Amino acid sequence: MPASGAPSGTLRIERLDVPGYDDVRTCEDPSTGLRAIIAVHDTRLGPALGGTRFYPYPDHAAALTDVRRLSEGMTYKAAAAGLPLGGGKAVIIGDPAALKTPALLRSYGQFVDSFDGRYVTAADIGTTSADLEVIGETTRHVAGLTEAAGGVGDSSMSTALGVLAAIRAATLSTLNRTLAGIRVGVEGVGKVGSCLVDLLLDAGASVVVCERYAPARARFQQAHPELPIVEELFDAPVDVYAPCALGASLTPESVAALRASIVCGAANNQLSGADVEGQLHRRQIVWVPDYVANAGGLIQVAAERGGRTLVEARDQIRRLENVVLDILRRAEHQGSTPARAAEEIADDGLHGRA
Incomplete structure (x- = not known):
C-alpha cells in the first residue's frame, strides 16, 4: 500500500x-x-x-x-x-x-x-x-x-499517434495532400520518435531522420538500415520537420535555414523564444503548437485515471486531427498564427467558455 x-x-x-x-x-x-x-x-x-x-x-x-x-x-x-x-x-x-x-x-x-x-x-x-x-x-x-500494475502501459505510441494525427491535419490543410509521398524529417528517434517513424512509413510517407545521441542512433540503424540518417534536418528538402528530441530546436538561425512547409513534432517547448513564432509566420511555415501535437500521451494517462481503456484513449487521440484542423482554420480566418488560435481555444477551456 x-x-x-x-x-x-x-x-x-x-x-x-x-x-x-x-x-x-x-x-x-x-x-x-x-x-x-x-x-x-x-x-x-x-x-x-x-x-x-x-x-x-x-x-x-x-x-x-x-x-x-x-x-x-x-x-x-x-x-x-x-x-x-x-x-x-x-x-x-x-x-x-x-x-x-x-x-x-x-x-x-x-x-x-x-x-x-x-x-x-x-x-x-x-x-x-x-x-x-x-x-x-x-x-x-x-x-x-x-x-x-493496473495501468495501460507506456504512452510513447499514443504520443506518436497524436503527432501523426496533427501532421495529417497540417498536410491536408497546408498542402492539400494525404501523407502518402510526403517527405518528413524526424529529429530524435527515441521512444516517441521511433514510434512516429513507424507510423509515418505505414502511412506511405518518405522519412529521413537526425539523431545525435549515439545509442539511440545505433538502435535506430539496426531497426531501419534502409532509412537515411543525416547530421542536420533544417536545410533538408522535406515537407514536414518533426522535432522529437529536446526543446528549443527552433531558433532564429534554424528557422532561417528551414526548407519545410510544416513544423509538427513531439518535442516540448520547441521555440527558443517568442520571436521565433513570428519568424515562422513571416516565412509562411505552419507550426502546429507542440502542446497540441504531443497531447496523445496525456490523453492516454487521463483515460487511465478515468477508468477508460487504451482503445477508447486511442480513439480520442485520433480526433486530435480535427482539433488541429480547427486551429489552422481559425488562424487562417483571423489572419493570426496557429499558436494564437490554439491559445484562444485553451483559454476558452480554462475560463469555462464554450
Whole structure:
C-alpha cells in the first residue's frame, strides 16, 4: 500500500514564490541523492498532471527554468485537448544512469505525496512505467503504470499517434495532400520518435531522420538500415520537420535555414523564444503548437485515471486531427498564427467558455 502523510525526516522540501504558478517546491534528500523540483502551474480544471523528467541539468537554475516552461505547457495541453486536468511537471536533477535507485524513487514518491493529490506524476525523459511502480510505493498519485500494475502501459505510441494525427491535419490543410509521398524529417528517434517513424512509413510517407545521441542512433540503424540518417534536418528538402528530441530546436538561425512547409513534432517547448513564432509566420511555415501535437500521451494517462481503456484513449487521440484542423482554420480566418488560435481555444477551456 502506498504510504501517505508527512515525508520522512531526511527529505528537505522548500516552497518557492514563483508568480503565475500555483505551487513550486524543491526537494533534497541527502540519504538518497534526490534533488528534484515540482511545479504546479494551474489547477482550475483539475489536478495537475505531468511527467517526471530525470535529466543531468547543468545547474538548479536551468532545471527550474525547464520545469516552469514544461508545467505551463501542460496547462495549455490539457485545456486544448478538453481534459479535466491542470498543468504540472517535475524534474529530478542528475544522470539517471548513475543516480537512479529504488531508494531515490521512493524518496521522490514522498515528495510527490506532499502535494496531497494536487500533482499527479507520470513518466517522461529518463523515467519509465517501471519506475512509476517504485514511485507508487510511497504515493498513490501516479499515472501511466504498466499493464501488470493496473495501468495501460507506456504512452510513447499514443504520443506518436497524436503527432501523426496533427501532421495529417497540417498536410491536408497546408498542402492539400494525404501523407502518402510526403517527405518528413524526424529529429530524435527515441521512444516517441521511433514510434512516429513507424507510423509515418505505414502511412506511405518518405522519412529521413537526425539523431545525435549515439545509442539511440545505433538502435535506430539496426531497426531501419534502409532509412537515411543525416547530421542536420533544417536545410533538408522535406515537407514536414518533426522535432522529437529536446526543446528549443527552433531558433532564429534554424528557422532561417528551414526548407519545410510544416513544423509538427513531439518535442516540448520547441521555440527558443517568442520571436521565433513570428519568424515562422513571416516565412509562411505552419507550426502546429507542440502542446497540441504531443497531447496523445496525456490523453492516454487521463483515460487511465478515468477508468477508460487504451482503445477508447486511442480513439480520442485520433480526433486530435480535427482539433488541429480547427486551429489552422481559425488562424487562417483571423489572419493570426496557429499558436494564437490554439491559445484562444485553451483559454476558452480554462475560463469555462464554450
